[in-house]
Amino acid sequence: MKARTIVSDIYEVGIRDWTLHDFHGFATPRGVTYNSFLIMDEKICLIDGVKAPFAEEQLCNIRTIVDPEKIDYIVVNHVEPDHSGSLPALAKACPNATFLITVQGANELKEHYGDIFKTQIVKKGDTVSLGKRSLAFQPIPMLHWPDSMVTYCPEEQILFSSDAFGQHYCCSKLFDDETEVENMLFEAQKYFANILMPYRKLVPNTVKLVRSLPLKMICSCHGCIWRSHIDDILNQYESWGKGETVDRVLVVFDTMWGGTAAMARAMIKGIEKQGMRVKLYRYESSLKADIVSDLLTAKGILIGSPTQNSGMMPTIGGFLTYLKGLKPTGKKAAAFGTYGWAGGAEKDMEAMIRDSGMELLPGYNVKWRPLPKELEAAEQYGFDFAEKVSKGE
Numbered sequence: 001m002k003a004r005t006i007v008s009d010i011y012e013v014g015i016r017d018w019t020l021h022d023f024h025g026f027a028t029p030r031g032v033t034y035n036s037f038l039i040m041d042e043k044i045c046l047i048d049g050v051k052a053p054f055a056e057e058q059l060c061n062i063r064t065i066v067d068p069e070k071i072d073y074i075v076v077n078h079v080e081p082d083h084s085g086s087l088p089a090l091a092k093a094c095p096n097a098t099f100l101i102t103v104q105g106a107n108e109l110k111e112h113y114g115d116i117f118k119t120q121i122v123k124k125g126d127t128v129s130l131g132k133r134s135l136a137f138q139p140i141p142m143l144h145w146p147d148s149m150v151t152y153c154p155e156e157q158i159l160f161s162s163d164a165f166g167q168h169y170c171c172s173k174l175f176d177d178e179t180e181v182e183n184m185l186f187e188a189q190k191y192f193a194n195i196l197m198p199y200r201k202l203v204p205n206t207v208k209l210v211r212s213l214p215l216k217m218i219c220s221c222h223g224c225i226w227r228s229h230i231d232d233i234l235n236q237y238e239s240w241g242k243g244e245t246v247d248r249v250l251v252v253f254d255t256m257w258g259g260t261a262a263m264a265r266a267m268i269k270g271i272e273k274q275g276m277r278v279k280l281y282r283y284e285s286s287l288k289a290d291i292v293s294d295l296l297t298a299k300g301i302l303i304g305s306p307t308q309n310s311g312m313m314p315t316i317g318g319f320l321t322y323l324k325g326l327k328p329t330g331k332k333a334a335a336f337g338t339y340g341w342a343g344g345a346e347k348d349m350e351a352m353i354r355d356s357g358m359e360l361l362p363g364y365n366v367k368w369r370p371l372p373k374e375l376e377a378a379e380q381y382g383f384d385f386a387e388k389v390s391k392g393e
């Protein structure tokens with residue numbers, strides 16, 4: 001691939017990983033990019049590495065512009081392996097480069113790859129001159145890595161934002177106004193929900209900081225570059241960070257013989273009757289990243305499983321384990337399902353719903369297959385759940 005020009009003398013030299021459709025368990029049907037940016041000034045600076053298997057390809061991209069030996073600085077915005085994997089190869093190919101990194105990042109770099117880097121620690125507010133341009137550094141710890149920082153070039157009004165504002169989205173084009181921006185926003189929501197949700201309370205302050213900068217572009221290390229829709233993505237981040245929701249309830253279930261599925265279908269009738277929007281997922285045939293993306297803005301969730309071997313089905317157990325880590329607080333949730341003799345799924349699901357930080361409401365369970373009167377009760381249950389969610393009771 002050739003380097004792609006962002007503005008005069010600044011290039012994108014990263015990787016488009018078109019066929020990667022699973023990113024540590026998070027489905028990425030539109031592929032993934034590891035963006036990296038090369039600034040050609042009196043001093044030459046590279047921003048971010050890429051995933052290890054693509055190190056040589058990144059170097060090839062760089063060589064279309066400059067001999068890597070001439071690179072003076074390499075900025076490490078965070079040490080997660082999809083952006084640091086190529087750094088050992090870069091350290092060899094760029095012997096004159098100093099790695100600009102936070103103190104936390106420098107420790108992580110050693111812990112990942114050994115003590116092989118010439119580093120210069122940067123702190124909040126530090127700047128480094130490249131000649132006509134400069135770079136200012138702002139750590140944003142735990143968004144989403146302990147050493148995360150963003151790097152700002154005031155002369156170009158470009159923010160190199162690390163993972164923030166990113167999307168798992170491969171595209172022939174570089175900029176938001178050259179592609180379907182709704183796809184970028186959809187993927188940005190999925191990224192936020194699945195990666196940033198546990199740290200979302202930190203987001204509004206970061207958005208405030210970003211808004212205080214004159215900005216022509218936000219270059220994340222994933223996906224396309226924001227230039228015409230900067231306000232749109234900042235507004236979305238602010239809203240997701242504050243936990244704003246729409247009137248929607250999700251119903252997620254698994255089933256062995258169809259009884260729990262019949263209850264789920266009856267419940268969505270009741271939810272719709274109440275006026276709330278609803279989305280129904282059979283967990284096994286859905287992508288958990290999509291469910292979680294919808295959950296980010298939903299007000300409530302009903303989770304269903306029959307009892308299998310005294311507990312919930314392992315599929316739903318996996319989903320609830322995921323939610324326990326993501327902490328989707330501010331939502332109401334309840335468990336439902338069927339059982340044959342002593343049950344057990346309900347108790348398990350309720351314990352995990354509590355652990356996830358969601359507010360637990362009473363559930364609804366039926367012995368063996370739901371009979372017509374039980375399906376009517378399930379419909380009423382859905383109506384009542386939606387009513388409580390809508391009134392915030």
Ligand SMILES: Cc1cc2nc3c(=O)[nH]c(=O)nc-3n(C[C@H](O)[C@H](O)[C@H](O)COP(=O)(O)O)c2cc1C
Binds near residue numbers: 254307311338339367
């Ligand atoms: C493999 C298997 C294990 C089960 N284990 C239990 C159990 O430990 N306790 C219980 O109360 N019911 C158990 N059941 C009964 C189911 O919970 C019951 O058949 C239920 O109605 C199935 O719901 P479904 O139609 O949504 O799959 C088990 C059923 C199967 C097929």
